[in-house]
Every structure is written in structure tokens, then in C-alpha cells.
Amino acid sequence: MSVVNQGYKGAVLEVHNLSSSYNRKPVLWDIDFRLEAAQLVGIVGPNGSGKTTLLRNIMGLMEADSGYVRLFGKNLNEVREKVSYVPQRESVDWQFPVSVREVVEMGRYRPKNLMKRLGAQDHDLVDQALEKVGMLEYAQRQIGQLSGGQQQRVFLARALAQNADLYLMDEPFVGVDAATEDAILKVLSDLRDQGKTVVIVHHDLQTAYQYFDSMVLLNTRLVAYGPRDKVFTRDYLQEAYGGRLTVLSKLSQVIASSEFPVREKGFKEKSGLGDAAD
């Protein structure tokens, strides 16, 4: 297999001073990191450490309190077709009356083909995506009749059908059988070998080290990021999974329960100057 040159040298994903809150409760404080192309990246951290919130912020599904995100050096809206997002499996109703094939076809929907039918090329890509995850023979099944692992494969196939360069996945390994885990990992490694970047939210420390090339270790703030051997150290893990940030979570409670703003008005515009003045 030939390695596709992405022709992009800078950081594939840059998160700059990102702070975000959920239900008025701050869950991300000043996250700042850059990811290079062609690797499997794990976003790792304990429950409630803001992993999903980070992903949703990158995809523009929620508004940040401060900071910004750049994908391929650009705003998300300019590069949407190069980015694929796989939400958590539990986020949809699997009793919905659609077939496996119809879900994967959704990966070919584009703002520019609004109201139009999909073309022959789209259908070919859907077939290929289904074949890659081993779900082609289930194409006509209603999605509710699938096992958890198969449902996750359908979501993966939909992402493959998008033919993106950057994949952002929220917990793709939760509730899947061993065979599916291997299959998913194989597909993701292939993507990496083609020069694509895969970012995965993952909560299981046991498997994180063996799955990923790099890691972003998160616990409300950024603990560490970089190659797995640099991040996977006793100290960093202790910092992320060990003692809670009691003062910070108390402050979060106050912000959530009273009417304090998370960021003061005007702070955004002048943040550069303020930092310099420090």
C-alpha cells in the first residue's frame, strides 16, 4: 500500500487556550496542544475529565468560553469535508427505522448535495466502507437488530465513507466484543498508514498504551501530551488519575450554582495583551 502524502506539514489539529463549560459548569480549563499528522492519538483521562467536551468543542458542537481550534491551520467550516466525527454509540436511538446501509450513506451527505440523491460513486464508497468493517452482508438489516459491536462498526463505516483526513471518535471501543475491537483497530491502523490522523476519546488506561502512538492526558486541564512513552509516566498518570483538584471543583460548583460568568466580558478580545502584560 502506498503512503498518501497529505501535502500538509503543519499541525493537523491545534487547540489553543480552550476553556469550556457544560451546563454552566466549567469542564475544560485552558487546554493547549498541537497534533501532527499520521498517528493514532488517544485522548485519555478519568470519568468527567472533559474528554467528550473537548471533542465536541473541536467539532463546533458547543461553544467555547475562550480559546479556539484550528484544523489543518484553518477554521472548521473551511475544512469540514476533511474531518469526520464519530459520536458515542449511545447518542442515537438504535430503534430508528433505518438500515445499516442508510446510516453509512449518511457519511456521503454534503451541504452541496442538499435535496439531491446520492450518485453512483457515493454508493461505491458506501459499499467499500461496509466491506472494510465486515458489515456488507448486513447492509439491509435494521440497525436495532445488530449487536453493540456491529453498531459501532456501522458508525466506523459511516466515517470511512466520508473519506476524511482527520477522524475524531468518541469512545469507539465501549461495549464491543474482542473481534470488533481488533477489526476497528486494524481499520484505524490502516488509516494511519495512509497518512491520516485518528483522534480517539478513550477511558481505559489498560489498553490505551497499546492502542495509541500519542496521547493527550486530560483531567479538566491538560496534564501532558505527546508520544505515548513521554506521556505514560507514573507521575503524569498520578497527576491525571490521582488526587482530585478539590479547590477547582469547588469553584466550579460556585460558578454553576450562582450567576457568575465563566469568562469576564471583554476578556476574549484582549487576552493576547493581558497575557503579555503578565
Added chain:
Amino acid sequence: MLQISNWWIYDSSLWLVAGGTFLLSVSAAVVGGFTFLQKRSLVGDAVAHSILPGVAIAFLFSGEKDPWWLMLGALISGWLSLILMDYLNKRTKLSNDTAIASVLSVFFGVGILLLTYIQQSASGEQSGLDDFLFGQAAAMRSHDLYIYGGLALVLIAATIAFYKEFKLLSFNPEFAQSIGLPVNFLRILLNSLMVLAIALGIQAVGVVLMAALLITPAAAARNYSDGLRAMLWISALIAGFSAITGTLISFSAPSMPTGPWIVVCLSIIALLSLFLAPGKGMLARMLMQRKHQRKITDENVLKAFYHLGERQGNLAAWYGLKDLEAVRDFEAGVIPKAIRRLLRKGHLLRQSERYQFSRAGLDEARRIVRLHRLWEMYLNQRLRLKADHIHPNAETMEHIISPEIEAQLLEELDYPERDPHQSPIPYRS
């Protein structure tokens, strides 16, 4: 006599009304399919009730029942209620159902107030309270019907045009947003179509019964199909059929209301669907359960005969039912029925109240005992369960294991000779 009782069928206004209610019902069913799948049935009901004040104000403004004015009023007041529900839900601590209920009751209350005022003060063209509450299909003039029918067609066309996007929006809105679809535009469009469908539908069935027209067809159709396209077609069919049937019934006798009859037809179809739909209906599931229960009993009886034969060292002997009870406790009264079924299937032979395996019956009994003992073996070897713990766990599994699973079991266990209790595992003779 025949002529007298049939003359109403040829009434041209009947078919005009039937055509109108047909289009209104079908359009409501098609749009309502998405409302149903988005689990927004209650929102639909609230919007229907909330349209009342808009219609009343439009009537006060125009002084007559002009369809364009009424639609405009309905749309504005329907949308207001949607926005208000959304706002209450997001910005206050009220839960979703409370927000819906409060908006419904406030809007409906104001609507009734206005209608009462209209009824007491309006001169000339009097519009009855009942018309708005329960529909006025039969009273519609042809001019109105053309307008409402035309709008219904527009509604259906718009839903077909955006079918693909509405499907994604209803299934996984976050993904739709992530690929850059204009999610806000699509939401507003789908909501507008819903409000319009409701505003049209209340002409046929009125404010109070509108939710039935919106939701019931989809709820009934869901029992017949696992695909969205088929579900929408079936719900359109159900709605259209109910509209025409309801209209016919209401015209068959004097002063029978059309809207309520349409809803009655819809409800009957929906109820029947819940019970009778093949595969998913309650009846189908009950039959399936009974079938499984019988299969289990039959197989247990065969197994008991086999155990009996094993104990006596003679599988080909004749045994009575008393002997059977020595091997296994059966529920009272099930054995005679099971024996009758086994005789009919040719699994047992009978001679003056004593029974013997037929060749097919013996094969079947071997299969069941084999599956049971293989499963015990599997539990013992793979799950490391102790030999004295596995019997209850293995029970019932032998009724479920399919030939494919059996082949897999055999391969994994490498065709064992004896089970963990040292009983022989019977293969084909």
C-alpha cells in the same frame, strides 16, 4: 328503500370533502412521521392546541373565515408556542414536560377565551366554537378546500424533497451538524412543516383531536415496517383510508361530525395494528412465546423418555406415563397434550397407553440430550463451573442451541465421549 339509503353516496359535496380530508390527513401523517420519530408527539399536541388563539385573532381581524388569514394566524401562534417551549426548556429549570404542558394550557385557555368573545359578539357570518375545536370538514366550501388541498400537496412535496436530510436530522442531529449541513435551517423548515400540517389538519379534525392525525398513523405504521420510507408510505395509506372512511360514515347519517369519525377510524387501525401486526404485534409475540413453550415441553418429554430408557438400559422399551413422572416433575396437565403433539409428529408410538420412540423420535431425543450434555461440558471446561453446579445452568439451553452453534460447540470441545457427570453423549446411531 335501497335508493333512499344510498343517495348520499352520490352527493358531490361528499366527495369534495372526502378529497380534502384525504389530502389534509395524508400530509399530516407524512410530516407527523418525523415528529413521531423525534419523540416530539407531545410537542405536536401542544402546538395543535396553541394554534387556537392565532386562528381566533385572525378571524377577529379579517371578520370572516378567510383561509389565508386563518393559516397565517395559525402559523404565527403555532411558531410562538414552539419558541416559548424551547425557551422555557433551555432557560428555566422547568422540565421538558412541564414546559410543554404550561404552554399548551396557557395558549389553549386564551384561545377559548377569544372564541367565546367571538361567539357572543360576531355578527352575520357566525363561526361556531365547535368548528374550531372539533373540525369543520363538512362545512368547508370548495374554494377553501382547493386552498387547503393545494397547501397539503406543497407540504408533501417539501417533505419528499428534504427526505434525506430530515432522516439524518431525526436520527443523528449532531452528525448532521458535524458534516456542515444547515441544521438550523432544516430544523426551522421541519418545524414549519409540522406547524403548517397542524394548521391544515385542524380544518378537518379540529384542535383537540389534531395530535391523533399527526402521530397515530406513524405509530400504527411503525408496527409494519423497519424502514423509514415504507413507514411513511404505510402511515400515509392509513391516514388516507381513515379520512375517506370517516367522511363516508359521517355523511351516512345527518349531523354526524367528520373529524371525530376520522380519528375513530385511525384509532381503530392503530389499536388493531398493535395487536395484529405480523412479527411485532402483541398477538404475534404471544403466539411465538406459546410456540416456544410447547417446543420446550415436547423436548422435555422426549428427554424424559430417553433418561428412562437409559436407566432401564433399553431405549426401545414401552413406557407408561407413570414411569415418566418418576424421571421428571412436569406441570400438571401438560403431559397428555405434549404426548398428543409428539404422536402427531411421529416421534412416539402408542400401544394401549404405553409409549415407545419412533426412529425419528429417538433421533430427536438423542439430539436434545446431546445438546444438553455438550452444553454442560462447555460450562464445565470453559466457564470452569463445578460438575454439581452446571445442571440447572444447562437446562433450557438445549432448546435454544441452533445447528450452527452445535457444530461450533462440537469443534471447540473436540467431540467428547462423556459429559462431566460421566453420562455418554449420544451421537447419531
